[in-house]
Amino acid sequence: MLVDYTISYLNGTLSGYTGDSLAKQLGEYTYSGYYDPQIWDLNNSTSGIIEIMTGMKEGGYTKAIIPAVLLDTESGMEISQGAGSSLIYEIHLHKVIDNIDQYQIDQIESYLAENLPSISDSTAYGFYYRKTRSNLQDTLDSGDYIQVRYIGRFLNGTVFDTNIEDSAKRYRIYSSGTTYSATSYQYLSDSTEAMDENSFVAGFNKALYGMKPGEEAVTVFYSNLGYGTTGSGSIPGYVPLRFDVWIEDEDNE
Template sequence: MNFRLIVFAAFLLGTVSCIDQDQTQEVILVQNKEAIEKYLLEKPITSVKEYKEEEEGFYMFWQVARDSTALSVVRGDTVRVNYTGRLLSDQVFDTSIEQVAKDNGIFNSTRKYEPLKFRPGFNFAIVGFEFAISLMREGEKATVIFPSRLGYGTSSSGPVPANAPLIFELDLIKVTKVPQN
């Protein structure tokens, strides 16, 4: 009896270890893309300009766009951006704006609410967020939606569950150009 149990447990462990991680990621991507497309059908986003990478499930909608004379972002520049992060359920999970935090029950009195300052191209945690910023110009506002593999992936982070597509409302306030050699 115990021998059968051991053989069954070994079979289960062998089956689990044979799961193709790439195939699993592909299944998650397909599920994320379907959820994003459903969201966009149910809640279309008004925009003046759009960018889509449908194969990747990346969608960006500008509410305010600037002409080509506005400063663009390149690797090494320093940017300041206000943001609000949401799940497809529209639950706000993070923001740089104090009033948005208060309105959505996530206010933290020990946190300093101010535009996020970072240098694109230097290990920012959320790839989809950074990519969206790279497409923007100073003074632009946009909403970006992307699958979990461009967000937190298979890890959870606070109120963000594993494999969750993300939505960010972005306001690129300032671009400080990297000094040229």
């Protein structure tokens, strides 16, 4: 289900919502936030959510109080301050999604056709990648480190993270408390071992594997290779991501 929603406590305090206009009204808007409609998976939900959404049609709206006893499963879709919180849900249903993975693939391929037409095929299911600058001279030995600069975006264009200070300022997500330094990635000849040793999401790991100093690339991947069904921080579940990556030249490390 693709939905817009607001969730509030019985005293009127908001607990969660979509939509940037509400975030701006509340003074909570951030330039790195995700405010588009979100995907809810009824197969991984609470009985209360299932009950109020069963039978809803695309374009429909519902408002209901869900007792705490029906919000007792941690699916990532219910938001509460703790056990015993009944919540008021207001939900606008935009689209019924039969296959969430395929829906994301369609999103990605539509995005690529409009924004990155040079990337037409996936190298693995849900993973799209193109090296935009190559280094044909150097080689990597197992155990070598490369220094990575990156910009992470949602497909709506919002930049949610970067380790490049000028880019953080440009996209208005700069924080004076953040150190904007290159991220280290260790190349290992065994790709599975490299995935285990480097603590990045799988799609980012796949993009970096084998990249050499001076190279650049862009990758887009679905949430199974990103932050999965529950998301992380400002990144919701079921959201495809784009990363532009640059490997620093050895002379600049």
